[in-house]
Structures are given as C-alpha cells and as structure tokens.
Amino acid sequence: MTRAYDNWGRLVGATLKREELRRVAREDSLSSSFASDFDLSFRLNESALNFQDMGMSFMEKEIIEATGNFSKKNLIEHNVSGFLFRGILNFREVKKSGHGSIPVVIKIIDLRLVNEEAYKSELEGISKLSLSKPGPLLGHCWENETVKFIVYSLSLxxxxxxxxxxxxxxxxxxxxxxxxxxxxxx
Structure with missing residues (x-):
C-alpha cells in the first residue's frame, strides 16, 4: 500500500511540475499586443460567412481596453484555438441602456496559428453550439487582418x-x- 502512495506522490509531483512549466512557457510567449508582427499567408473570405448570428461588431480599441491591453492577470486560458481573456466591456449600447459596463470573456484567434478551415468551422458553428462557449455570444471584432476577437457575456x-x-x-x-x-x- 505504501508503495502505491509513493508512486502516486511522484505522479502528482511530476504533473504539477509539467503544469508549472506549461504556465511559464505560456507567460513567456504571451506578448503585450497581439496586433503586431503577424503575417497572414491567406486572405480569409469573410463575405462567405453569415454574420447575422455573430452579434454586435466591436472596435479593436474597445477589446484592448476591456482586457487591460491583454493583461496576463486577465488571461483565463490559452489553447490551440486561441486565448481566452476576461474583461469589463464599456460599449455604446450598454451605456445607452444605463448599465455602464458588463463582464465579458474575449476569445482571441490568431490566424497564423489556426488554419482557415478550422477558423471558418468555428465561426459557422459558434451560434449553434452552446456547450463549447464560455457564455452567451455578444459580438465580434474583425478589424485586424491576422487576429480576430469573439466576445461572450461572462456568465457568473x-x-x-x-x-x-x-x-x-x-x-x-x-x-x-x-x-x-x-x-x-x-
């Protein structure tokens, strides 16, 4: 029995060490601005996509402000399809309705890391699949050529x-x- 717990302890220790190394690697690779130095080898034909189900259109400066310039303290997750940041969004429609600001989750999709077909299929399925989303879809930002943003309402x-x-x-x-x-x- 003691031997099993000894192996368990080593397994837990190795797993924690691996996760710490991954966290450090993510922090080192995370730049202060995603809008710089990206080279896109393809031009995405966004006119073929249906944006009616994609919510409101946001400006990139609103996204940057909401995430604190993509502050590491607001980083929720980084995976193969992009980054997830939390933030507080102050945008026109909310101010008009008197609410002021709302908590959001912003998914950042780096097009130099995600192939065109995967990106298109994520966009097409985004309004249909509720389980894979962090919360209700609010909108998007397509201003940047190489980095796209999808904005969700943060469900607390x-x-x-x-x-x-x-x-x-x-x-x-x-x-x-x-x-x-x-x-x-x-």
Whole structure:
C-alpha cells in the first residue's frame, strides 16, 4: 500500500511540475499586443460567412481596453484555438441602456496559428453550439487582418451553483478513487 502512495506522490509531483512549466512557457510567449508582427499567408473570405448570428461588431480599441491591453492577470486560458481573456466591456449600447459596463470573456484567434478551415468551422458553428462557449455570444471584432476577437457575456455563477458543481466534482473524484479497477486521472 505504501508503495502505491509513493508512486502516486511522484505522479502528482511530476504533473504539477509539467503544469508549472506549461504556465511559464505560456507567460513567456504571451506578448503585450497581439496586433503586431503577424503575417497572414491567406486572405480569409469573410463575405462567405453569415454574420447575422455573430452579434454586435466591436472596435479593436474597445477589446484592448476591456482586457487591460491583454493583461496576463486577465488571461483565463490559452489553447490551440486561441486565448481566452476576461474583461469589463464599456460599449455604446450598454451605456445607452444605463448599465455602464458588463463582464465579458474575449476569445482571441490568431490566424497564423489556426488554419482557415478550422477558423471558418468555428465561426459557422459558434451560434449553434452552446456547450463549447464560455457564455452567451455578444459580438465580434474583425478589424485586424491576422487576429480576430469573439466576445461572450461572462456568465457568473452564484454560490449555490458553485456548491452544486463542487459537490458533483467531489462525487466524481470519490468514484475514481474507489472504483475497481482503480483509474488514474490528472
């Protein structure tokens, strides 16, 4: 039994070290502005896409302001399809309605890292798939040639919802720890 826990400890230690190295690599590769130094080898034919389901059109300066110039403290996630940042968006329509500002999640798609077909298919499916989105779609920004922005409303969870999620996760972990045969998870 002790040997199993010793192996478990080494596995956890190696996993934590790997995640720390990934975090450091992401921070080092994250530039202060995504709008500079990008070279696009293809011209995306955006006129073929249906933008009626893409919400409002935002200006790039609104996106930059909302994310604090893409501050590392606002970075939520970086994966193969782009970056996710949290922010507070102050835009015209919100100011007119009297709300002032709203919390948002902004997905940044770097077209030099994502091929044209993957980008098109993400845009076409964005209004149809609710499970893969961080929240309700607010709009987009296509001003920049090489970097595109998709803006979602940040869905904040109340404490009851958070507690329900935590309990479900705990039950899932309990199952993984006590099932036979045992499962390795990360």
């Amino acid at each position: 969870l109340d404490w009851n919802e958070r507690m329900k999620i935590a309990i479900r996760v705990a039950k899932g972990l309990e199952y993984l720890h006590h099932c036979n045969p045992p499962l390795v998870h990360g």
